[in-house]
């Protein structure tokens with residue numbers, strides 16, 4: 205193919221083409237720069253406080269939130285305790301009673317991206333509703349290894365419940381950071397805000413602290429035969445490389461002391477009336493979860509939305525699982541650290557534990573007015 209000869213007349217035409225290209229390049233550049241600045245500003249608001257980073261254990265992600273500074277470690281979730289450098293308080297309305305403190309937030313600025321993905325939030329957004337942050341109305345305070353994770357996962361399926369997924373440990377470990385630090389998921393008017401931290405039940409200072417947050421707080425305690433509870437705790441300790449009580453019945457060993465429910469309960473009863481406490485049977489939560497959750501819904505003044513239709517028995521796991529969870533429409537069982545098989549324990553040690561707990565159990569039945577029938 206032959207090219208047209210380069211003549212004097214063709215030079216101005218090429219100049220014009222060249223100038224036009226230069227101009228359109230500049231215009232495109234300016235347009236891209238403007239789009240970049242606007243989107244950076246917008247996205248910065250969404251992402252500035254949340255980061256994911258890998259922990260030492262490569263399968264675990266640490267959820268870093270500068271506002272929170274730290275989350276408790278819950279073996280049932282992938283959150284790990286972390287501490288960050290400069291905790292920044294959220295924007296609080298000043299001088300309101302603590303129980304009514306609500307953190308005003310707008311969708312774009314404060315709600316974490318992960319929370320916005322949840323079906324509940326997509327729904328709220330579609331409705332044009334505004335959620336706020338507030339301190340918890342209800343707390344699952346214990347007991348460790350009683351079935352607290354199962355209770356939380358089951359109750360948070362309710363549309364009127366908003367719960368923190370990880371253990372917050374505000375009232376035992378991070379109280380000094382102040383109520384502004386206590387981080388709960390955004391909640392709509394009328395929804396119940398909850399958190400679960402099983403160590404609250406046994407921590408001396410916690411009842412008074414919870415009372416000073418909200419004297420009307422509702423408290424849920426999942427209790428399980430203290431002997432099985434201790435074995436469950438022992439199984440966990442052994443799986444983490446600790447030899448626990450070394451196979452002996454050591455009643456001064458922490459996990460054994462947790463099972464002396466009456467002593468811990470007496471402390472809570474100095475700060476709260478019995479009517480504000482609900483005792484959930486850990487055993488019944490496994491055998492008949494719908495019935496226990498019905499009691500919980502009544503206690504929290506919620507409509508009985510969660511029924512037996514929400515559960516199925518998973519034979520492989522050997523436990524009831526949810527037909528669908530809060531975050532997903534597919535069936536959901538608890539993680540593999542929940543419902544572990546227990547090691548063989550010497551029957552002599554078991555009967556010594558039973559003897560040890562018997563008088564405390566009797567006192568616990570007396571205090572609660574419920575006979576749990578533990579052997």
Ligand SMILES: Nc1ncnc2c1ncn2[C@@H]1O[C@H](COP(=O)(O)OS(=O)(=O)O)[C@@H](OP(=O)(O)O)[C@H]1O
Nearest residue numbers: 348349350351352353354436523524538542543544
């Ligand atoms: N549905 C369902 N699925 C799995 N596990 C269930 C369920 N319901 C109750 N449980 C019992 O919960 C026990 C763990 O209790 P917690 O969740 O309170 O443990 S923790 O304190 O948060 O570590 C756990 O104890 P182990 O069996 O010793 O693992 C279970 O017996």
